[in-house]
Amino acid sequence: MSTKVINKEIFEEQEKTIDLNRLIMIVMSRWYIPVITTFISISIAFIQLRYTSPLFSAQLTLKFDDDKGSQITDLFKYGRVSGRIENLLKTESEVMKSRSMNFKVLKYLKMNFDVFVKGEVISSRLYPNYYFKCELIQLDSADVGKSITFKFNNEGIITLLDGENKNTGISINLGDTVHIGNSTILITPNLKYIDQIDNQPILVIINNLQNKANQYASKLSVDVEKNTNILSLSFTADVPQLARDYLNALAKVYIQETISNKAQAAEQTIRYIDTQLVELSQKVKYAQNDLAGFKSQIRGGVPNEVSKINFTQLVSLEAQKGIMIMRSKQLENLEKNIKLAKNKTVELIVFDVEDAKDLSELFNLMNELILERISISSKQKSNSPIMLENERKISEVKAGLLRAIISIRQNMDDKLIQINRQIKLLENELKGLPDKEQALFNLERTFKINEKIYGYLQEKRLENLISMSSLTSNAAVIDEAVLNPNPIFPKPSKTYGVAIFLGLVTSILIILLDRILYNKITDKETIELMSRTPIIGVIKKIHKLTDDPEYNVYVLNKPKSIFAESIRGIRTNMNFVLKGEKNKFICITSSVSGEGKTFCTINLAASLTLLGHKVLVVGCDLRRPRIHLSFKNLSNEIGLTTYLIQKNSLEEVIKATEHENLYVLPAGPVPPNPAELLQSNQFQVFMDKIRTEFDYVFFDTAPVGLVSDSFPLMASADINLYILRAQYSKRDFAIIPDRLTGEISIKNMFSVLNSFDANSIAYSSIYKTDYGGYYGGGGYYYYGGYYYGKGSYGYSGSSYYSSYYSGYYSDDEINPKSKIGKLIQNLLKKVKLKK
Numbered sequence: 001m002s003t004k005v006i007n008k009e010i011f012e013e014q015e016k017t018i019d020l021n022r023l024i025m026i027v028m029s030r031w032y033i034p035v036i037t038t039f040i041s042i043s044i045a046f047i048q049l050r051y052t053s054p055l056f057s058a059q060l061t062l063k064f065d066d067d068k069g070s071q072i073t074d075l076f077k078y079g080r081v082s083g084r085i086e087n088l089l090k091t092e093s094e095v096m097k098s099r100s101m102n103f104k105v106l107k108y109l110k111m112n113f114d115v116f117v118k119g120e121v122i123s124s125r126l127y128p129n130y131y132f133k134c135e136l137i138q139l140d141s142a143d144v145g146k147s148i149t150f151k152f153n154n155e156g157i158i159t160l161l162d163g164e165n166k167n168t169g170i171s172i173n174l175g176d177t178v179h180i181g182n183s184t185i186l187i188t189p190n191l192k193y194i195d196q197i198d199n200q201p202i203l204v205i206i207n208n209l210q211n212k213a214n215q216y217a218s219k220l221s222v223d224v225e226k227n228t229n230i231l232s233l234s235f236t237a238d239v240p241q242l243a244r245d246y247l248n249a250l251a252k253v254y255i256q257e258t259i260s261n262k263a264q265a266a267e268q269t270i271r272y273i274d275t276q277l278v279e280l281s282q283k284v285k286y287a288q289n290d291l292a293g294f295k296s297q298i299r300g301g302v303p304n305e306v307s308k309i310n311f312t313q314l315v316s317l318e319a320q321k322g323i324m325i326m327r328s329k330q331l332e333n334l335e336k337n338i339k340l341a342k343n344k345t346v347e348l349i350v351f352d353v354e355d356a357k358d359l360s361e362l363f364n365l366m367n368e369l370i371l372e373r374i375s376i377s378s379k380q381k382s383n384s385p386i387m388l389e390n391e392r393k394i395s396e397v398k399a400g401l402l403r404a405i406i407s408i409r410q411n412m413d414d415k416l417i418q419i420n421r422q423i424k425l426l427e428n429e430l431k432g433l434p435d436k437e438q439a440l441f442n443l444e445r446t447f448k449i450n451e452k453i454y455g456y457l458q459e460k461r462l463e464n465l466i467s468m469s470s471l472t473s474n475a476a477v478i479d480e481a482v483l484n485p486n487p488i489f490p491k492p493s494k495t496y497g498v499a500i501f502l503g504l505v506t507s508i509l510i511i512l513l514d515r516i517l518y519n520k521i522t523d524k525e526t527i528e529l530m531s532r533t534p535i536i537g538v539i540k541k542i543h544k545l546t547d548d549p550e551y552n553v554y555v556l557n558k559p560k561s562i563f564a565e566s567i568r569g570i571r572t573n574m575n576f577v578l579k580g581e582k583n584k585f586i587c588i589t590s591s592v593s594g595e596g597k598t599f600c601t602i603n604l605a606a607s608l609t610l611l612g613h614k615v616l617v618v619g620c621d622l623r624r625p626r627i628h629l630s631f632k633n634l635s636n637e638i639g640l641t642t643y644l645i646q647k648n649s650l651e652e653v654i655k656a657t658e659h660e661n662l663y664v665l666p667a668g669p670v671p672p673n674p675a676e677l678l679q680s681n682q683f684q685v686f687m688d689k690i691r692t693e694f695d696y697v698f699f700d701t702a703p704v705g706l707v708s709d710s711f712p713l714m715a716s717a718d719i720n721l722y723i724l725r726a727q728y729s730k731r732d733f734a735i736i737p738d739r740l741t742g743e744i745s746i747k748n749m750f751s752v753l754n755s756f757d758a759n760s761i762a763y764s765s766i767y768k769t770d771y772g773g774y775y776g777g778g779g780y781y782y783y784g785g786y787y788y789g790k791g792s793y794g795y796s797g798s799s800y801y802s803s804y805y806s807g808y809y810s811d812d813e814i815n816p817k818s819k820i821g822k823l824i825q826n827l828l829k830k831v832k833l834k835k
Contacts, residue, residue, distance in 0.1 A: 045495045045498075055487055056487050057235065058247050059247070062478065101257070102214075102217045117197065125238050127242045149204075152194055153198065157171050158176075185206075280457065284451055287447035287450055310426050314423060314445060319456070334348070345367040345371065359401060373394065523726065527734045537566065539754045540563045552599060552629075553630065571604065583694070586696060586717065588698060589714065590705070590725075595723050596754040598700050605698045608696050609662045614696075615661060616664070618690075619640060622670065622677065624670075636667065636669070701713060704736065723754050
């Protein structure tokens with residue numbers, strides 16, 4: 001009889017169908033894995049929270065005022081009218097995060113030391129340090145980063161400790177200095193609070209403020225609020241007070257720095273004016289002395305009114321000329337500084353505000369571009385497009401500044417030419433005066449000119465002083481940093497949430513990995529997904545097997561068991577395949593020993609005797625005979641091998657068992673040539689004889705996964721049953737029946753899943769298959785396999801095993817593998833007793 005070929009497309013379609021109910025049951029069957037992994041994750045999270053130093057954050061906001069640059073300069077630099085304030089905010093944010101700025105903040109806060117209270121696992125920062133004061137008396141640069149550990153006693157005496165917090169025996173009285181290497185520090189306790197840290201190890205570390213500045217700069221975040229002129233600053237520290245104090249100190253230092261930078265130009269102008277004033281004061285003094293001496297000599301000779309008017313005009317022109325020359329020289333110096341400016345900004349220093357009126361905007365633009373160049377030079381190469389564009393803009397702005405300065409100086413030169421002409425005319429008119437009057441005019445002229453220039457410089461100095469006193473920063477604090485006692489890290493709720501999530505994910509990965517690595521057949525779906533050989537039935541696992549031979553014929557000893565019902569289902573399916581005909585050979589084999597081949601053979605044969613059939617079980621596993629062990633008072637001294645060598649007759653080797661209509665032919669002693677005996681002519685004669693004497697003959701053959709002894713016998717059998725044991729046979733074994741059918745042309749090959757445990761769902765297949773049990777279209781597999789599993793093929797999931805039939809089978813109790821199972825089983829027993 002040929003088997004029905006299963007359509008490949010149907011097979012592939014069914015392979016992709018997932019049974020969600022089965023999947024949920026599989027995960028629930030391994031409930032202890034997510035419980036364990038989640039518990040471990042939560043424990044790790046608890047330890048992390050317990051021994052992780054929390055981090056605190058503080059926020060501060062600064063508002064910047066735009067200098068309202070002209071639209072021309074904005075378009076030149078940004079390509080649009082707006083953009084000046086954006087660039088300003090970006091530039092200033094980089095300034096705040098710079099190492100130099102943070103170094104100044106640390107000096108402002110006097111953070112020369114870090115102080116910690118040492119714990120058993122972690123040390124906590126002591127800030128603000130109300131308990132004692134550390135003062136640096138002498139610092140050796142080689143001692144930067146070194147530390148000292150000590151503790152106070154009740155009297156305030158300092159006791160030095162070693163690296164393991166053990167007493168070194170050195171004590172220091174109040175007011176004494178402590179040495180760290182070659183450096184000296186003075187520790188002054190505050191007796192008002194000292195009892196709060198009494199006998200706790202204190203660690204004091206000398207800070208390297210340059211390195212510390214880099215660390216603190218990395219903890220500072222500066223963000224530009226979108227579409228505003230506001231900077232939002234945040235700082236993270238392990239103490240909330242430190243985060244607050246550092247931000248407030250940063251804002252103060254930054255504002256002071258901006259004011260100081262603005263005052264530099266005025267200070268340089270004042271210093272230059274002071275230098276000129278010193279020289280002019282000497283000239284004025286000498287001119288005054290000379291004038292007084294000359295007047296005392298001439299005693300008379302007062303100039304006329306016309307001469308006085310000319311003299312006054314001449315002095316005024318000479319003073320204008322001197323001031324104009326000073327202004328021109330200052331612009332000349334400024335021109336040189338602009339040409340040399342590259343990586344440093346230039347201060348706009350002029351004597352007169354009028355001189356800077358046409359320069360200030362371009363000057364500010366040049367300095368901004370230079371600052372921008374400094375900022376991007378650390379991120380861009382010198383030949384990058386951004387750097388080249390910046391250089392181009394700086395060159396254009398410099399050229400514009402130089403042209404403007406040349407224009408201003410040219411105007412000054414034109415004015416000087418006019419002034420020199422007027423001076424020449426007045427000098428010619430005064431040449432007609434007497435010699436004494438001319439000499440007097442010259443002395444007074446020198447005195448008056450220096451006096452006027454001196455007064456002009458004094459006036460400009462006063463203007464600059466007033467300008468310095470009124471300087472303000474373009475940044476103002478909107479909201480100061482305040483104390484925030486809530487840590488930003490770690491967050492207990494978030495940490496535990498992540499721990500639970502990771503625990504569940506880990507459990508799923510463990511379950512998946514375990515299933516991937518698990519290489520055993522678990523259920524009929526596993527076989528159906530790998531093999532095209534039809535499954536003729538599923539045999540229920542027996543949990544109470546013993547060494548008693550009676551249990552080997554379990555179908556007769558426990559006829560009301562679920563196991564017996566599963567055997568009867570296979571028996572029915574076999575009858576469908578054999579079409580109810582008798583005198584049939586049934587060959588039973590497996591891949592390896594231990595899969596229950598002999599056990600299944602005996603019980604299938606015994607089930608047919610219940611229908612009144614005469615059945616013979618032949619032990620054809622000549623290499624490892626075991627069938628005689630399943631019956632009482634049955635020996636293996638004679639059997640198939642002794643018959644085949646014609647030592648015994650057929651009547652002598654066939655033994656009747658204690659069960660009616662069930663006969664056994666043991667394998668007999670192990671021969672040296674089992675394969676040859678099974679292919680001998682004598683074996684063919686044997687098969688011809690027993691076919692007519694018995695309704696059904698079962699051949700218990702050797703495992704085909706080990707030897708090929710059984711192939712000729714299987715080829716001549718009416719039906720071949722391939723035994724696969726759940727939780728024992730490897731997955732690859734399910735392919736062997738297909739190979740036997742295809743390569744050796746074994747016909748009527750069927751698989752049997754033995755020892756299936758409905759409670760072992762952990763490794764069950766998650767796929768649903770519908771075609772495997774409908775061999776031949778008769779639906780007989782449905783009877784043989786549907787009722788013996790879980791879910792779609794399990795006892796509790798089928799209509800057959802309903803509450804109406806509860807208690808019908810003798811072994812239908814719940815397998816109590818857990819406390820919950822035991823409670824349910826006890827509850828069912830109590831219900832039965834009450835009934």
